[in-house]
Amino acid sequence: MKVTIDWLKKYVDFDYTPNELAEKLTLLGLEVDSISEIKYDFENVIIGEIKSVKQHAQKPNLSICEVNIGSKSLNLVCGAPNVSPGIKVPVATVGARLPKDVVIKAATIHGIESPGMICSEAELGISHQSDVIMTLTNSASVGADLKSYLNKGETVIEMDITPNRPDCLGVIGVAREIAALKNAKVKKPDVDLNESNDLSINDFIDVEIKNPESCPRYTACYIQGIKVGPSPRWLIQKLEAVGLRTVNNVVDVTNFVMMETGQPLHAFDYDLLADHKIIVKHADPGEKFITLDEKEHKLSDERLMICDGKRSIALAGVMGGLNSEITHDTKNVLLESALFESINIRKTSKLLDITTDSSKRFERGVDPDGLVFALYRAALLIQETAGGEVARGYFDCYPLKIEKRKIKLSIDRVNRLLGTKLNIDEAAGLLERLEFSTKKEKDYLLVDVPTFRVDIEREVDLIEEISRLYGFDKIDPKIEANIPLTLPVNMQEKFDQKVRDNIIRMGYNEILTHSMVSLDLAEQFSVNKPVSIKNPLSEEMGTLRTSIIPGALQIIKWNKNRKIKNQKVFEIGNIFYYDKAETHRHVEQRKVAFFRTGQNKADSWCEKARQSTFYDLKGDVISLIESLGISKTKVILTEVKYLKKNQAVNLFINNNPIGYLGALSDSALKIIDIEDDVFVAELDIDQLYQHFSWEKKANPVIKYPSIKRDLAIVLDHTIAEALVEEKIWEAGGNYLQSVEIFDVYRGKQVAANQKSFAFNLTFQSNERTLTETEVDGDLTKILKSLESQFNARLRS
Amino acid sequence: MNPDIKEILSQLEQLKQNFLDEISNNLDARNTEDIKVKYLGRKGKLSSFFSLLGKVTPENKPLLGQELNRLKNFLQSEVDNLSKSVTKKSKKDDFFDISLPGVPAEIGTKHPLYQVLDEIKSIFTSLGFTTETGPELETDFYNFEALNIPKDHPSRDLQDTFYITDELVLRTHTSPVQIRTMKKMKPPIRMIAPGKCYRKDSIDATHFPVFHQVEGLCVDVGVTFADLKGIIWAFAKRLFGEDVKIRFRPSFFPFTEPSAEYDFSCVKCNGKGCNICKGTGWLEISGAGMVDPAVFKYVDYDSDKYTGYAFGMGVERIAMLKYQVADIRDFYENDLRFLKQF
Numbered sequence A: 001m002k003v004t005i006d007w008l009k010k011y012v013d014f015d016y017t018p019n020e021l022a023e024k025l026t027l028l029g030l031e032v033d034s035i036s037e038i039k040y041d042f043e044n045v046i047i048g049e050i051k052s053v054k055q056h057a058q059k060p061n062l063s064i065c066e067v068n069i070g071s072k073s074l075n076l077v078c079g080a081p082n083v084s085p086g087i088k089v090p091v092a093t094v095g096a097r098l099p100k101d102v103v104i105k106a107a108t109i110h111g112i113e114s115p116g117m118i119c120s121e122a123e124l125g126i127s128h129q130s131d132v133i134m135t136l137t138n139s140a141s142v143g144a145d146l147k148s149y150l151n152k153g154e155t156v157i158e159m160d161i162t163p164n165r166p167d168c169l170g171v172i173g174v175a176r177e178i179a180a181l182k183n184a185k186v187k188k189p190d191v192d193l194n195e196s197n198d199l200s201i202n203d204f205i206d207v208e209i210k211n212p213e214s215c216p217r218y219t220a221c222y223i224q225g226i227k228v229g230p231s232p233r234w235l236i237q238k239l240e241a242v243g244l245r246t247v248n249n250v251v252d253v254t255n256f257v258m259m260e261t262g263q264p265l266h267a268f269d270y271d272l273l274a275d276h277k278i279i280v281k282h283a284d285p286g287e288k289f290i291t292l293d294e295k296e297h298k299l300s301d302e303r304l305m306i307c308d309g310k311r312s313i314a315l316a317g318v319m320g321g322l323n324s325e326i327t328h329d330t331k332n333v334l335l336e337s338a339l340f341e342s343i344n345i346r347k348t349s350k351l352l353d354i355t356t357d358s359s360k361r362f363e364r365g366v367d368p369d370g371l372v373f374a375l376y377r378a379a380l381l382i383q384e385t386a387g388g389e390v391a392r393g394y395f396d397c398y399p400l401k402i403e404k405r406k407i408k409l410s411i412d413r414v415n416r417l418l419g420t421k422l423n424i425d426e427a428a429g430l431l432e433r434l435e436f437s438t439k440k441e442k443d444y445l446l447v448d449v450p451t452f453r454v455d456i457e458r459e460v461d462l463i464e465e466i467s468r469l470y471g472f473d474k475i476d477p478k479i480e481a482n483i484p485l486t487l488p489v490n491m492q493e494k495f496d497q498k499v500r501d502n503i504i505r506m507g508y509n510e511i512l513t514h515s516m517v518s519l520d521l522a523e524q525f526s527v528n529k530p531v532s533i534k535n536p537l538s539e540e541m542g543t544l545r546t547s548i549i550p551g552a553l554q555i556i557k558w559n560k561n562r563k564i565k566n567q568k569v570f571e572i573g574n575i576f577y578y579d580k581a582e583t584h585r586h587v588e589q590r591k592v593a594f595f596r597t598g599q600n601k602a603d604s605w606c607e608k609a610r611q612s613t614f615y616d617l618k619g620d621v622i623s624l625i626e627s628l629g630i631s632k633t634k635v636i637l638t639e640v641k642y643l644k645k646n647q648a649v650n651l652f653i654n655n656n657p658i659g660y661l662g663a664l665s666d667s668a669l670k671i672i673d674i675e676d677d678v679f680v681a682e683l684d685i686d687q688l689y690q691h692f693s694w695e696k697k698a699n700p701v702i703k704y705p706s707i708k709r710d711l712a713i714v715l716d717h718t719i720a721e722a723l724v725e726e727k728i729w730e731a732g733g734n735y736l737q738s739v740e741i742f743d744v745y746r747g748k749q750v751a752a753n754q755k756s757f758a759f760n761l762t763f764q765s766n767e768r769t770l771t772e773t774e775v776d777g778d779l780t781k782i783l784k785s786l787e788s789q790f791n792a793r794l795r796s
Numbered sequence B: 001m002n003p004d005i006k007e008i009l010s011q012l013e014q015l016k017q018n019f020l021d022e023i024s025n026n027l028d029a030r031n032t033e034d035i036k037v038k039y040l041g042r043k044g045k046l047s048s049f050f051s052l053l054g055k056v057t058p059e060n061k062p063l064l065g066q067e068l069n070r071l072k073n074f075l076q077s078e079v080d081n082l083s084k085s086v087t088k089k090s091k092k093d094d095f096f097d098i099s100l101p102g103v104p105a106e107i108g109t110k111h112p113l114y115q116v117l118d119e120i121k122s123i124f125t126s127l128g129f130t131t132e133t134g135p136e137l138e139t140d141f142y143n144f145e146a147l148n149i150p151k152d153h154p155s156r157d158l159q160d161t162f163y164i165t166d167e168l169v170l171r172t173h174t175s176p177v178q179i180r181t182m183k184k185m186k187p188p189i190r191m192i193a194p195g196k197c198y199r200k201d202s203i204d205a206t207h208f209p210v211f212h213q214v215e216g217l218c219v220d221v222g223v224t225f226a227d228l229k230g231i232i233w234a235f236a237k238r239l240f241g242e243d244v245k246i247r248f249r250p251s252f253f254p255f256t257e258p259s260a261e262y263d264f265s266c267v268k269c270n271g272k273g274c275n276i277c278k279g280t281g282w283l284e285i286s287g288a289g290m291v292d293p294a295v296f297k298y299v300d301y302d303s304d305k306y307t308g309y310a311f312g313m314g315v316e317r318i319a320m321l322k323y324q325v326a327d328i329r330d331f332y333e334n335d336l337r338f339l340k341q342f
């Protein structure tokens, strides 16, 4: 919502600077977005008077005007229809500068020399009026600079009006706020209309409301014998300053009054109304209607229409119809000032995708008692600018009377909510300044809400009004003395943090991606059915991620393209998909995903790094899990469509699936367009949490010495290490403390289909020092078991 | 005229500094002798200063003498130490180049937004708030209806929403977690709800369709607007330091009444006005207010008995202020060179 300071000053006296005003409005809740000054972007344009007008010999639509510019007379060629002797006009002589750095040169137009031009407002950048030249009032002094004639640049204040304050979508409403601040009254503009003695409204129109639930009140007046034409300078200036385009004097007046009062108005060409009737009713289902913007709409029976005796003539409260608009030929006008129900208007506006200044106001709510004032105000101004005779009285169809709201306000409530110590008179005083009327009863107030405040329905709304005018800055911050410290802590959230911290300790960088990917990526990286967004920003962000992987891979690629080869990144976040069993039900799961690519570490001068492998990532994942105090993990080879066939495993804890890890397949890398190997793991955090315990118990460190033995065996190369290790534990006896593989060998020193494993075994008792003989015995048992299980033999 | 004693002393200090620089770079035995000659030799740098002893005023003479001897002794002992250590190193196979860079340890980083979020969380934890979470895919009821944002109401326009179905949305704020928490438990409630939110904003330097919000809620008997101001005041000071001021101004949110926007005094210019605060001296942080009785009705709280306040804040906004990041997209680009700065 834009207003100019000069416009505001018509209704309330103040002498704030623009910046002061902006701050005051902002602190009242009318947040000021910008303050700007209208500046004229032309130089050396002077005021001239047309002495005579001749038609161009060859081009009848051009005129040759003799213009007195004070120092001399010029013959200027002009194409505008409104040149006539005696009018005063702006003249850009040779050398004058117009907006967009147009410099006027002498020109020869169809054989006639023209040392300058007569300007339209559009050419001067003052307004969008381009089809006529600008005309100045008689008082303009010939030869003077046009800038001295025009008002000094107006200051425009743009505010962000919250949806609850439709009353401030009119300049008077904003003025009211300033008046409240200054404890003054607004000066309402003149509506002292010259009504006709001969014509009476009832002779011209009949209004019937068929759906009062959608239109509780409809008022109208009639003006006869007007002359449609360009608006006067002051009107154009006001409208253009607040961002509205000038159309013609009648339409401009309706727009001006809407900006002034907040009440949208509509003007119909009276002679186009069949039967001289207005019927307000819902559309016929499937009805087609062409609005002013020449667009055709197909309507359902929920849409509210203004109709004449035969057809629809306006989409109520949103936009007029092409079939009844004001044209240059219009002689008689029916002016509408109505109240349409907000939700209906909003639905219409949303459904047909038309937002107008009118629909914006109706969907927020207009003042039911402000209709007639706006009607009279517009009639008065139409009469002033377009002439005509206003029929006596107005038509008022008001089937659903809206009662003034009365609210009981307890002063105790006020202080209990705000933490203030206001007394009842202070509260009443603040409300009165905002045009509420109050009546004191013991410890409460009976408050009458002015009808323009459609947002005030409850006691708490009044408390807000009091606090707003009282000033939030007068309420002192209070620091509570008693903070309850026994509220339950969200442990799951705390676990998240622990997981995050532990991964960072392993040298991973946390990334954070938005959770939206293309449908294609969502499908490629999951077996589940993705959840798509109905109204996405773009196709690339049209679907919720089914896995953290595709989004993160795009980040990895981004960094690779910036020459960062070695990457260790992770992300914790939610993924989404539709449940397999109940397909309409969605699932949201919290995952942690790890990614490694490039070398296992950066090269340094003393050590060349190697490429990362499956085992690096597996080590990271198992280290994380163990750092959380969870053991009994197990991996099982699996198939995942985007992982390499022999490097994809599911991860289990206590035989419950937790997630998977592996190497991305070549085809998956191709989708993202990455060349190097990428190793990924994705675990379910909530599942992980199931196996986690916050309780920790210290185990005493064994104080007896340990004995270490190496065991190297040769066995068939297809036997998995984990199986061998399991058997070692089974056969190893009570003192076996740890089994660590330190060598895996295939090559010349063993047979072709054989390999060798070398383990380091530690034996220890927590009761006594073990003897070498005891340990040798256990070792023999282990070897025997491996020999029988795997046909393994001791490597010599 | 006598030379200025202050000037001489400062030259001596400079000489000492030059000497120290030189020996710290000296890794070669051959240079040790050169350094000794250069500083302590008969025509060395120090000897020229001794000639000044006769030229200063008599009262300054003892002072200068004392300083010169002290420096001479210092240089002598340093040179001795140096030649000892270099002699040791110069046995060829014993040379150890301590100047080579160490092998760097690999240290991971937390995403800057989560670093800020953690800071916010820890401040509120210390103020007695618990942390609650909820789903990102929310029902229309929790995201809108229960927060007094009915369908077909203009207040829906305040948030451009991503819809999955008519009844399921990507949450536009973490306020639904308030509702979920209030439905689960009775007052007193002091909670914050941090998390990812989504709004259908076109992407530019200050807008991204995904962002993080922390929503706070406190409900109990006797909670007032003054308490709300107190908590925001305490938070502002913990986050941006003792000097920060707060400002509340009226606004509108369907789920609070009265509603306010709160601002912090500009952390860059201290309220004088600069490009970050667009000359106003204030930084808009977010919205707050007293819980609307309509919201209490949805969760069956007695609004005659309980009052409460709620507030929100954008993590990105605060992170941008704290780290002086001008473009919100930097956080989601995840350039490792950017992330590793934090």
Ligand SMILES: [Zn+2]
Pocket (backbone or CB within 6 Å): B266, B267, B268, B269, B270, B271, B272, B273, B274, B275, B276, B277, B278, B279, B281, B282
């Ligand atoms: Zn600033």
